[in-house]
Every structure is written in structure tokens, then in C-alpha cells.
Amino acid sequence: MNSLKLVKSGGLVTIINSIKKFTFSGHVCSMAVNCLSLATAVTELAVLFLQQMKYAVKTLEDIPDTLLSYEAPMNKAIVLGRIKSASLSGKTNSSTTSSRT
Numbered sequence: 350m351n352s353l354k355l356v357k358s359g360g361l362v363t364i365i366n367s368i369k370k371f372t373f374s375g376h377v378c379s380m381a382v383n384c385l386s387l388a389t390a391v392t393e394l395a396v397l398f399l400q401q402m403k404y405a406v407k408t409l410e411d412i413p414d415t416l417l418s419y420e421a422p423m424n425k426a427i428v429l430g431r432i433k434s435a436s437l438s439g440k441t442n443s444s445t446t447s448s449r450t
Contacts, residue, residue, distance in 0.1 A: 361388065361398055365405050368412065378412050379421040385409075386424035389431045396435045399428075406432055 364381045371377040388395040399405045409429055414422040 361385075361395060361405075362402070364388075365399075365402060365408050368408050369404070372412070375416045375418055378416055379418045382409070382412065382417060382421045382425045382428065385428045389428055393435070396431045400432050400435050400439075 364384055368378055368381045385395075385399070389399070406429065409425060412425060414425070417425060
């Protein structure tokens with residue numbers, strides 16, 4: 350539980366909220382998406398936290414790729430893929446565990 354608080358206070362909420370607040374700014378959205386890509390690559394906890402945030406996926410999906418610069422469109426797809434992959438693996442793991450018992 351302390352790790353989750355650390356991830357939350359480490360800026361994931363701030364990053365998502367900055368995207369929501371500055372949806373018109375390509376610089377802010379690009380930097381935010383790139384930061385999320387790095388965070389989710391380093392720790393699975395970041396992926397799980399973003400998965401639990403009700404508006405994180407929608408916020409990311411709403412960013413037009415034309416607004417993003419350089420590698421940000423690819424990083425956006427990577428982050429969304431990690432979140433969705435974690436959702437699928439979580440369902441698979443829980444169904445596998447329940448079928449064993």
C-alpha cells in the first residue's frame with residue numbers, strides 16, 4: 350500500500366491532470382506522454398495505478414496524435430497498450446486462480 354501512495358504522490362495524477370488541463374498544448378501533452386511511457390516502463394505499479402484511475406485511459410485516448418511531437422504518438426500507444434495488457438492479464442490471472450481452486 351505504501352508503494353501505491355509513492356507512485357501516486359510521485360506525479361502520475363499530476364501528469365494526467367496536466368494533460369486534462371492543457372489539452373491544447375502539444376508541448377505539455379508530448380512531455381506528459383513521454384514521462385508516462387518512462388514511468389510505466391520502469392515499474393508495473395505505475396501501470397496498475399493508471400489502470401485504476403477512472404479517467405486516465407480516456408484522457409490519453411483523447412489526445413490527438415497530430416498534437417503530439419516526435420516519439421510521443423508511439424509512446425502514447427505503448428502506454429495504452431501496457432494498461433490494456435495489464436487489464437487483460439489481471440482478468441486472466443484471476444480466472445486461472447479461481448479455476449484451480
